[in-house]
Amino acid sequence: MGRYRYDGSFEGYLSTLCLALAERDEAVEFVRDAPETEPGLFDGPAIAVVTGKGEAAAFRERFAAEVSPEAFSMLCYAFHSEREGIENLLWQYVRLGLQAGPRLCSMIADKRVNRVDRLARAVSREAHRYKGFVRFRELEEGFLYARIEPEAYIIRFLAPHFARRVGDRPWVIHDLRRSVAAVYDLAGWRLVHDITLTGSPRFTGAEEGWAGLWRSYFRRLAVEERRNPKLQQKLVPLRSRKYLVEFE
Amino acid sequence: MRLILSVPPCRISPMTNLSLEQRLALLADSAKYDVSCSSSGSSRRGAPGMVGSTGRGGICHSWTADGRCISLLKILLSNVCIYDCAYCVNRSSNPVPRTVLTPGEIVTITMEFYRRNYIEGLFLSTGVVVSPDHTMEQLLRVARRLRREERFNGYIHLKVVPGADAVLVEEAGRLADRVSINIELPSRRSLLLLAPDKPRESIIEPMRRLSGLIETSRLERRRSRNAPRFAPAGQSTQLIVGATSENDRQIMTLSEGLYQRLGLKRVYYSAYVPVSSDRRLPALAVPPLLREHRLYQADWLLRFYGFASHELLDDAHPHLDMRLDPKTGWALRHLEQFPVEVNRADYHLLLRVPGIGVRSAQRIVKARRTCRLGEEELKRLGVVLKRARYFVTAGGRYLGGISMEGPELLERLTAPGGRRASLEQLELFPARDLSVVTGEL
Ligand code: SF4
Numbered sequence: 001m002g003r004y005r006y007d008g009s010f011e012g013y014l015s016t017l018c019l020a021l022a023e024r025d026e027a028v029e030f031v032r033d034a035p036e037t038e039p040g041l042f043d044g045p046a047i048a049v050v051t052g053k054g055e056a057a058a059f060r061e062r063f064a065a066e067v068s069p070e071a072f073s074m075l076c077y078a079f080h081s082e083r084e085g086i087e088n089l090l091w092q093y094v095r096l097g098l099q100a101g102p103r104l105c106s107m108i109a110d111k112r113v114n115r116v117d118r119l120a121r122a123v124s125r126e127a128h129r130y131k132g133f134v135r136f137r138e139l140e141e142g143f144l145y146a147r148i149e150p151e152a153y154i155i156r157f158l159a160p161h162f163a164r165r166v167g168d169r170p171w172v173i174h175d176l177r178r179s180v181a182a183v184y185d186l187a188g189w190r191l192v193h194d195i196t197l198t199g200s201p202r203f204t205g206a207e208e209g210w211a212g213l214w215r216s217y218f219r220r221l222a223v224e225e226r227r228n229p230k231l232q233q234k235l236v237p238l239r240s241r242k243y244l245v246e247f248e
Numbered sequence: 249m250r251l252i253l254s255v256p257p258c259r260i261s262p263m264t265n266l267s268l269e270q271r272l273a274l275l276a277d278s279a280k281y282d283v284s285c286s287s288s289g290s291s292r293r294g295a296p297g298m299v300g301s302t303g304r305g306g307i308c309h310s311w312t313a314d315g316r317c318i319s320l321l322k323i324l325l326s327n328v329c330i331y332d333c334a335y336c337v338n339r340s341s342n343p344v345p346r347t348v349l350t351p352g353e354i355v356t357i358t359m360e361f362y363r364r365n366y367i368e369g370l371f372l373s374t375g376v377v378v379s380p381d382h383t384m385e386q387l388l389r390v391a392r393r394l395r396r397e398e399r400f401n402g403y404i405h406l407k408v409v410p411g412a413d414a415v416l417v418e419e420a421g422r423l424a425d426r427v428s429i430n431i432e433l434p435s436r437r438s439l440l441l442l443a444p445d446k447p448r449e450s451i452i453e454p455m456r457r458l459s460g461l462i463e464t465s466r467l468e469r470r471r472s473r474n475a476p477r478f479a480p481a482g483q484s485t486q487l488i489v490g491a492t493s494e495n496d497r498q499i500m501t502l503s504e505g506l507y508q509r510l511g512l513k514r515v516y517y518s519a520y521v522p523v524s525s526d527r528r529l530p531a532l533a534v535p536p537l538l539r540e541h542r543l544y545q546a547d548w549l550l551r552f553y554g555f556a557s558h559e560l561l562d563d564a565h566p567h568l569d570m571r572l573d574p575k576t577g578w579a580l581r582h583l584e585q586f587p588v589e590v591n592r593a594d595y596h597l598l599l600r601v602p603g604i605g606v607r608s609a610q611r612i613v614k615a616r617r618t619c620r621l622g623e624e625e626l627k628r629l630g631v632v633l634k635r636a637r638y639f640v641t642a643g644g645r646y647l648g649g650i651s652m653e654g655p656e657l658l659e660r661l662t663a664p665g666g667r668r669a670s671l672e673q674l675e676l677f678p679a680r681d682l683s684v685v686t687g688e689l
Contacts, residue, residue, distance in 0.1 A: 103617075105614075106614045106618045107619065108611060108614060108615050109616075109618075109625040109629055110618075110619060118630075131307050132307045132308050132319075133309070134365050135364060135365055136363060136365055144364070146365070165365075210360045210364065211364075213268065213357070214364070216269055216272070217272050218310065218312065218318070219313075220277055221280050221312050223280055223314050225534065225535050226314035226535060226537065228313070228314055231314075231315030232311050232312065232313055232315050234315075235308075235315060236311050245364075
């Protein structure tokens with residue numbers, strides 16, 4: 001049995017898959033690099049995986065060619081659900097895929113594939129919803145700043161969307177749950193880890209004006225005779241309202 | 249064709265001394281009864297240094313207290329109108345405060361809202377002032393500045409003013425993603441009664457012209473990628489439901505014609521909200537929301553499920569059944585076609601099973617390539633069996649338990665346990681505008 005320690009990133013995970021496949025491992029244990037996962041007294045030694053862009057890309061190409069690009073994208077979305085035990089679930093998925101080939105994607109009624117399919121769709125759905133829910137605020141520091149606290153690690157699916165959309169201003173989307181931010185500087189975007197807020201963000205003078213205008217427009221737009229707060233709550237659950245200026 | 253108007257002297261002068269916030273609020277009030285808010289069907293790519301992109305699927309940014317998706321900044325340039333359509337808040341005889349926003353103000357608000365990701369774009373409409381040409385020109389001014397000066401690449405939906413010059417209409421289509429003209433009243437008679445300034449021809453004719461321009465541009469773009477676009481997200485319209493006496497059959501037949509003959513992208517239905525005590529209009533206590541919901545379901549069946557309107561409604565059934573969704577209603581009248589075997593029935597037949605939506609049908613067809621489907625597998629695929637079980641067999645086994653008899657089944661499907669049809673069921677259609685195929689019928 002192989003025991004692998006990797007850095008917790010998607011690229012790191014793909015590098016690990018490469019290694020485990022090369023070793024022809026069957027049962028595999030994945031350990032994330034984190035202080036709380038220091039090896040216990042009775043754990044065997046873990047092989048430290050070096051995250052390599054080359055390995056990750058090689059795996060991606062192999063999987064897309066032997067199974068399908070769609071299957072790779074399922075793998076990618078499902079990984080970012082950060083569900084407990086996701087590494088092992090996907091390890092089964094990958095091995096099954098390399099056996100079954102292009103049929104894998106139609107095996108959605110199979111338990112093993114079904115669980116991956118469900119997770120992947122939940123993550124992709126959340127990413128889509130957040131394309132609407134991100135709210136940028138204009139900061140004194142001269143950039144647009146948005147806070148989010150999504151269930152899944154969706155920031156890497158959001159960033160390309162906003163890079164295409166708000167291309168004329170620098171912006172930052174900050175996932176407070178994971179202390180990670182996507183930073184756009186007019187040329188491109190990158191992820192920055194271990195971000196902490198040192199104080200509360202300082203909005204520009206104009207910012208409150210625009211937010212206020214939006215808020216009053218938003219309230220005015222509801223048709224009184226059609227009021228249906230229950231439905232509204234179903235569509236915008238309370239937990240996703242935290243950073244929506246119109247609900248402040 | 250130019251519409252000849254008898255223009256009454258404009259009795260109303262807009263209040264311009266109000267703050268931006270007050271004017272925005274007034275004009276939102278005037279725009280909110282127009283239900284269209286979709287931002288789907290067009291894809292423009294953004295680029296560094298530019299603002300905006302549009303996605304094929306459409307994105308909802310928020311939902312108002314009445315549960316409607318906000319995707320676009322829906323606003324009137326001016327709520328001053330020289331016409332007096334009885335059903336409209338902006339009719340000239342209605343004593344509401346009037347105001348305007350300048351094109352510059354709308355451009356700034358759109359850009360500031362868009363950058364903050366409040367909206368996908370702008371839906372601009374207006375009351376008619378001075379003349380159709382003058383009014384259209386005002387709308388175009390906003391769109392031109394957004395596209396040319398601000399290099400705005402987001403979604404723009406423009407109202408086309410019936411009777412405006414062809415050159416202006418042409419320009420509107422070049423600038424906008426979607427264009428629309430609202431028919432509002434489903435029949436000639438009702439229009440004559442409630443909107444005497446707007447003969448039916450003055451609405452249908454320009455819609456026909458738009459449809460021709462959209463089709464031509466689509467064909468040209470197939471030949472050459474550089475051919476200019478004309479309203480790539482097509483044209484839509486709106487019908488008011490419950491203000492006049494048309495039955496559901498007349499309404500759905502009209503919609504079907506609009507989809508088939510004029511190639512419309514969407515027909516919106518708006519339950520009439522009494523905004524007037526005009527004697528020609530019914531005094532409704534509440535807007536007919538359930539009926540509106542059933543019409544949307546029937547509309548979905550026309551567009552995505554391969555139904556024809558005469559299958560859903562005919563002389564014997566001119567109204568949609570309020571207790572059941574229209575697909576279940578159809579199935580109960582055609583029990584001889586059921587049950588169908590999920591492992592064999594072709595896609596189009598699966599779509600006709602009550603409770604099986606587009607997504608479920610697609611998943612069934614996909615999954616059965618590699619696996620024989622039983623009840624367990626169907627559940628795993630996320631197929632909701634509550635209604636579907638009475639209409640299918642899985643691996644030869646009938647999932648309904650009871651034998652199928654029309655009246656019994658009807659009772660079962662409408663029993664409290666099966667959730668009686670009520671306003672609650674509006675929730676079956678959570679995100680009308682989020683994606684065109686989410687409606688699971
Ligand atoms: S022309 Fe339009 S804005 Fe004017 S009253 Fe009629 S429906 Fe209302």
